[in-house]
Amino acid sequence: MSQASSATWQLSGFGDEIDPDPEIQASVLLALGASHIEVRSAWGTNVSELSAEQVAALKEILDAKRLKVSAVASPIGKVDVSLPVEHEVERLRQIISVAKGLETKYVRIFSFYRAEGRTPEEIRDDVLVRMGALAALAEESGVVLLHENEKDIYGDTPQRVLDIMESVNSPALRVAWDNANFVQVGVKPYTDGYAILRPYLEYLQVKDALSTTGEVVPSGEGDGELDATIAALKADGFSGFASLEPHLASAHELGGFSGPVAFGIAARAFAALAAKNGVEFS
Numbered sequence: 001m002s003q004a005s006s007a008t009w010q011l012s013g014f015g016d017e018i019d020p021d022p023e024i025q026a027s028v029l030l031a032l033g034a035s036h037i038e039v040r041s042a043w044g045t046n047v048s049e050l051s052a053e054q055v056a057a058l059k060e061i062l063d064a065k066r067l068k069v070s071a072v073a074s075p076i077g078k079v080d081v082s083l084p085v086e087h088e089v090e091r092l093r094q095i096i097s098v099a100k101g102l103e104t105k106y107v108r109i110f111s112f113y114r115a116e117g118r119t120p121e122e123i124r125d126d127v128l129v130r131m132g133a134l135a136a137l138a139e140e141s142g143v144v145l146l147h148e149n150e151k152d153i154y155g156d157t158p159q160r161v162l163d164i165m166e167s168v169n170s171p172a173l174r175v176a177w178d179n180a181n182f183v184q185v186g187v188k189p190y191t192d193g194y195a196i197l198r199p200y201l202e203y204l205q206v207k208d209a210l211s212t213t214g215e216v217v218p219s220g221e222g223d224g225e226l227d228a229t230i231a232a233l234k235a236d237g238f239s240g241f242a243s244l245e246p247h248l249a250s251a252h253e254l255g256g257f258s259g260p261v262a263f264g265i266a267a268r269a270f271a272a273l274a275a276k277n278g279v280e281f282s
Contacts, residue, residue: 007234011281012036012070013244018263020044026065032267038243040073055101069104070241077110081123096141108146111155127154135170146176146203151184158193165200174202179224180209190225204242216247218269230277
């Protein structure tokens with residue numbers, strides 16, 4: 001695909017980085033040109049704790065705004081690997097019901113923390129058992145798990161993400177690629193990871209970071225090689241979701257936060273990089 005031709009990606013974003021109120025989340029995302037929303041929490045309640053009534057109310061709000069859900073951003077796997085396998089499997093069952101209620105097939109997950117003093121190699125087998133169990137439930141339920149390369153989990157480097165993908169070997173487990181998170185563990189995302197992970201890369205989480213401090217910054221202002229990543233994805237024919245996760249203000253207990261103004265800054269920075277590379281949004 002030539003640089004002159006255009007590609008179309010679906011723009012989404014973490015609504016709760018804008019405001020706890022889904023009405024405000026949806027309005028801001030629509031104003032920024034998004035067609036989808038990624039749901040991590042609503043009304044201050046994490047997706048793992050939303051009631052059926054809350055899910056129905058959220059779906060009604062989003063339908064009224066004509067905004068679809070790209071993914072449910074769950075906290076699955078963001079726990080110590082020493083917990084029993086069933087702990088996260090049961091939580092995933094609940095979150096799958098939320099995903100079904102919101103009519104999305106994607107659920108974001110992680111690959112487990114380890115106790116201080118334990119190495120990634122020491123927890124590898126336990127991680128793979130748990131990831132395999134989660135993927136089996138996802139496959140059975142008709143959803144796809146998106147593994148995010150969060151700092152300090154087992155799969156925080158490209159090589160260990162690849163290990164998970166190859167070892168579990170499930171069509172229900174794919175990669176949610178996060179450039180900033182790779183920077184924060186000393187990785188050059190495109191240089192070190194793109195080629196080996198591209199076969200599994202199904203979802204782009206959009207943020208950038210400085211390698212010197214780990215600080216999250218708008219797209220193109222950090223060391224996340226976002227320009228090269230966008231260009232490569234476009235050349236490869238990627239047509240999936242790009243989900244804004246700016247993390248430009250203080251974090252809170254439900255995850256990163258930006259607020260409407262900073263979220264808009266992040267969205268416009270990413271849109272400029274995308275336009276430079278001939279990528280449009282639907």
